[in-house]
Amino acid sequence: MARTSLAESVFEEILDRIIRGTYPPGASLPSEAELAAESDVSRLTVREALKKLQAQNIVQVKRGLGTYVKPTAQWTDLQAIIRSASAATTSPDVSLRLLEIRRMVEIGAAELAALNATEDDLQFMESTNEALRRAHEAGDLDAVTTADLAFHEAVFRASANPFIPVILGPLEQLLYTMRRETSSFLEVQKHAMEHHALVLDAIRTRDPEVARKAMQAHINQTYDDYEHFIHQNDQHQEQT
Incomplete structure (x- = not known):
């Protein structure tokens, strides 16, 4: 022993x-x-x-x-992979790998949510969007990040597939760190609010294809936001 x-x-x-x-x-x-x-x-x-x-x-x-x-x-x-990634959260490679995972999982989750979401699920998504709006207006970055991720967790729950939250659950802290960094830009926060509303409306149609396209557009915007974040960081480092 x-x-x-x-x-x-x-x-x-x-x-x-x-x-x-x-x-x-x-x-x-x-x-x-x-x-x-x-x-x-x-x-x-x-x-x-x-x-x-x-x-x-x-x-x-x-x-x-x-x-x-x-x-x-x-x-x-x-766990070893997560520890390694956590030690390099500012690495573009780590963030891009996380975005790849989000693309694969979240688009499918939105499709399932369109088929399986209950009224309680839809109301909870609505409440997370309202929390995001309030946090944005208050300038509370931590609350913005929490509400942002809570919306995606609500979509997972609405998918009615218990394995989906398990896949991304261990990555929660990494996702929070990455999202908090990019959400420091007000423009990124506005994009999140706009796309969350579109995703929710798409899920309400009960059409998986409509929901898939809405979530795909949201993840594509997240990629664009991240590239903007990297560009801004590079400019800041050159100036300092």
Whole structure:
């Protein structure tokens, strides 16, 4: 039991170094002996930690050559991927990957919502849109972000598919961080209010194709808003 706990600790320590960039993708980890000395544990404990890293496809052991870090895109453990992404929330690549996930999931969720939404679901979507409007008028960025995401969560719930919220649930904090950054622009907030109203109207038609197109237009606008956000950030960095 004690060794298992030590192995977990060494695993966390090595993973943390990988995420921080001490051991970037393609880099070779120190030998088992060196890692054991650094952590003041046995080589057997280090070996157990490395086995877990290998099982999650975070590292690859090449016999006779060493242990190498694999690209994050090849990792298979969701929590490790989220930790890595959380450490790089300002990375354009992370934000674009999140937008890709949103496009795939949310357009389908809107189609299902058009078929399955109850009156309570529609009223809740309406209330989140009203909360977004009030937060926008009050200039409350945190409330804007919360209301924005609450609308999308309401669409998930209205889809009547319990697996949809599970897919994006673990990414909630990443999505919040990204959306808060882009929502710092008043124009982005206005776009969100306009598109949320259009998506809600589309879901009310009970036509999945109409709902799909409305949500697709919203996600496309989100892509445009993000590109604008990146451009503004680049300009700011050049000026400073």
